[in-house]
Amino acid sequence: MYQVADLLDALWRDYTASTPQADRIHALLVARGETVHNDHVALRTYGVPGIDIAALAKPFEDHGWIAREHYRFQEKHLRARYWQHGDPNLPKIFISELIVEEMSPTTQATIERLVAQLPPGFGARPDLPWAGRPWTLTHPEYQQLLAESEYAAWMAAFGFRVNHFTVDVGKLVSFPDLPALNAFLSEHGFVLNDAGGVIKGTAAERLEQSSTRADSIEVAFSDATVKVPSCYYEFARRYRLPSGELFQGFIPASADKIFESTDVNPKPRS
Ligand code: NI
Secondary structure: OOOHHHHHHHHHHHHHHHOHHHHHHHHHHHHOOOOOOEEEEEEEEEOOOOOOHHHHHHHHHOOOEEEEEEEEEOOOOEEEEEEEEOOOOOOEEEEEEEOHHHOOHHHHHHHHHHHOOOOOOHHHOOOHHHOEOOOOOOHHHHHHHHHHOHHHHHHHHHOEOEEEEEEEHHHOOOOOOHHHHHHHHHHOOOOEOOOOOOOEOOHHHOEEEEEEOOOEEEEEOOOOEEEEEOOEEEEEEEOEOOOOOEOOOOOHHHHHHHHHHHOOOOOOOO
């Protein structure tokens, strides 16, 4: 069995291959003298038995991550949960899944066609979190999914891979707060997701988050190769609870807006 460091390394390499901006931002922070620690790593899947949240969590649980709270995103038809490691220096793992039975019959049929292409035993692969896209689809199928759920379309186009890494802003030494980091990113030409404002959450909620807009990369559909939004980089600053401990959970209303970082046609700031 591979080690924890190999697992995180494989995830980072796979992620930066499709998210060149994450590599550039990471390098800019290191050049400033920072050591970058990750707050969490986020993954997506379809809520289909065998490849659902539980299947995707298995390789992490096998390496010491422990399941924590559940979340529900009504409007986006998602369920999510996060995992925490006994080693506090390791990132949390945030896994979400699309509630397929809440989709239209057309979307359900498209997802069924994708899932029908899975090789036997696929969901049990120890490298499932970076196994890639195990199915083919046409560009019209992608567009049909996109019209109903950006999340369903992203999953169809990219399959099993990290959606985003998240820098732990509290562990950066040369930025006093999240606005200072955001200003640094903007100065270097990175575009931040401003759905719901650039910073989601407040100190009172114990968690502030911002994120870049996803890079677009070429994706091969069976009938065409088209540029579509891939993955983004996220930044999180956590605050202490009255107990003195850092808040480790997530704020559903904020995460809801963060999900929009991979939208093809971003909604205006609200
Ligand atoms: Ni996140």
